[in-house]
Amino acid sequence: MDLPELYRQMMRARTYELAVEDLWNTGLISGEMHLGTGEEAVAAGVVTHLKDGDGLALTHRCSPALVVRGVPLAAMLSEMLGSENGLCRGRGGHMHLFSKEHLAATSGIVGASLPTAAGFALANRRLRPGTVAVAFTGAGAMNQGMALETLNLAVAWELPLVIVCIDNGWAITTISTAVTGGDLVERATGFGMRAESVNGRDVRAVHKIAGKLIERARRGKGPSFLLASCPRLDGHILGDKLIRMAKKPIGEGKDTFSKVITAAMSRGGGGLKDRAGSMTQIMSVMARARRGTARERRGDPIISARKAMKKLEAERERIDAEVAAEIDKAVSDALADVGKNNDA
Amino acid sequence: MRELSLGQAVDRAIEDAMARDDSIVFMGEDAPMLRAPLFARFGADRVLATPISEAAFFGAAAGAAMAGLRPVVELYMVDFVAVALDAVLNHMAKLETFSGGSWKAPLVIRAPTGAGYGDGGQHGQSLWGSLASIPGLSVVVASTPADAYGLMTTALAHDGPVVFMEPKLLSEEWLEFLGRGGRNTVSFNVPAEGRMGEVPDPPHATPFGSAAVRREGSDLTIASLAVGVHRALEAATRLHDQAIDCEVIDLRSLRPLDVTTVTASAEKTGRLLVVDEDYREFGLSGELAAVSLEAGLAPRFGRVCVEDTLPYARHLEDEALPNVERIITAATALVSS
Helix, strand or coil: CCHHHHHHHHHHHHHHHHHHHHHHHCCCCCCCCCCCCCCHHHHHHHHCCCCCCCEEEECCCCHHHHHHHCCCHHHHHHHHCCCCCCCCCCCCCCCCCEEHHHCEEECCCCCCHHHHHHHHHHHHHHHCCCCCEEEEEEHHHHHCHHHHHHHHHHHHCCCCEEEEEEECCEECCEEHHHHCCCCHHHHHHHCCCEEEEEECCCHHHHHHHHHHHHHHHHCCCCCEEEEEECCCCCCCCCCCHHHHHHHCCCCCCHHHHHHHHHHHHCCCCCCHHHHHHHHHHHHHHHHHHHHHHCCCCCCCHHHHHHHHCHHHHHHHHHHHHHHHHHHHHHHHHHHHHHHHHHHC | CEEEEHHHHHHHHHHHHHHHCCCEEEEEECHHHHCHHHHHHHCCCCEEEECCCHHHHHHHHHHHHHCCCEEEEECCCHHHHHHHHHHHHHHHCCHHHHCCCCCCCCEEEEEEECCCCCCCCCCCCCCHHHHHCCCCCEEEECCCHHHHHHHHHHHHHCCCEEEEEEEHHHCHHHHHHHHHCCCCCCCCCCCHHHHEEEECCCCCCCCCCCCEEEECCCCEEEEECCHHHHHHHHHHHHHHHCCCCEEEEECCEEECCCHHHHHHHHHHHCEEEEEEEEECCCCHHHHHHHHHHHCCCCCEEEEEEECCCCCCCHHHHHHHCCCHHHHHHHHHHHHHC
16 A cells, blocks of 8 residues: 555545544533644554455544544544434444444553454454454553453464554553563563564555565464553543643643642651652653644654655645545535534 | 542542552653642652553553552553553453462552543443452542542552543542633533532541441431432432431442441331442442342331443433432332332
């Protein structure tokens, strides 16, 4: 697949998420919202290899892969708006999206995508030879027991499974290396699995290596693990308190900081060294959150892809316009559907 | 008296107990940032960030409790206890019996609970019935800031494993984090009485196994807990206008259960309505019917519970939860028939 088509898929995922952000801000979408902004190169690079019958198991940050997979956008948006005509009739919501037609399932339970995808792979090997399953997961989830157990199961059963692990540096609001032992590629290798890492901001690099691993699985050569690093551009969830505090410590963080200072000055508790250590760590997490959220940041995969396309300016502009029109139409269809429901 | 939110009262109780008792440690995903004041005061040795590994850190909490610490182990939501259920069901709950009563694991599971902010059926369950069915556990559920402080204080001094459940809809901090996220474009049906309240100073510990009668009445007993208590009280006010006089009981503690208060009230009114945000089948509502029968009573009985997997869509979610309208309909049917 050529770069413009990969770029189109990335832009579809990005533009979709920005539309979701707008709808969430207006209050039309309830609950938590985990945007996949920053993951577009991984989603496009991997999911464009999938064919009919292939399975896809995803996490709470599931939109980019579903958009690239071709799940109807208006149905996904209607689902988030809680409509009876949504992808899951308004019952699932954004962490629980299911498309039986695409053998695509998501879960809000961290780590759950791995065993689900292993089951898809098992069924596919028996029922649809030549098809595979792909699990998307986060680096923070690779410490979950069910994830580690699936690494072993996939090797023991030689499943046609590719596990794509997105490393955005965070496990919710914890810096993931602080709670993770060793290196994840070595960990997967230790289970006897083929394991690779890739720059998840470079869509062509992701597409190339994912193609090899998926093809390998199709030929019955067993499971593999792909670690892809990329930024998390919008925090853990929209309205992430950590990001809000990091950006506006005076306005958003005042209440929290005053509680922290009061607690740190209270009699009883840890010694001076413990308290100073805690304060240092809190400040360093905040600083990292602030550095990591600037969308202009050079690591944004969309910006990287645009740079790579600088000789194809006219084509890029055409793609941007087509994608914008596609997403605009999906949003207006979804809003019209909700409007109809409200009138009924 | 101090005016606190329910979430602040829980935080306060933990912080006060940790200052008194060096053996208490706190662990959970994101603990240093999510519980930053606790982390700032007690340091990294006593406030531990866990990986997203509930099975491991719940099992470790049980082991640490066996070996002399008093861990408080926090879940983001009670739904995720499923990932750690082996440690809860087969280990911490069994220890006392398996050791012939000689060994206990003093630990507290802090579990935000419940729905009403549109997070879907995997993040809004109550599950207290399932947990309270397990011998060896204590299960308590706060509906006011004073009881949140009081029940957590008792839990932190208890000599066995306690599940402390904190209704998210009554906790401004959780609601802001998970529901609002800085938006002023969404609203939730939060009962005002539960959100903020006075916590006595010095505070008192709320004993386990002791229900509270929140309103006295003679026609109908409504037994509930958590958000349901406030819905029941609102329904009782409106039913009073229809000349139906309700008694409202806040169970507070499911295991141990205050059977005496429930059966005495059901005997007085002759009617028992259970308002329960947990699932209807094989749970709390059936249990209250059973203890009434065992006490030789045969009250007219009804229940307003969650009947299916909670839907994501906000309007469907509100219909699925035990809301005031459903309570009034059920109460009226019990009294009129």
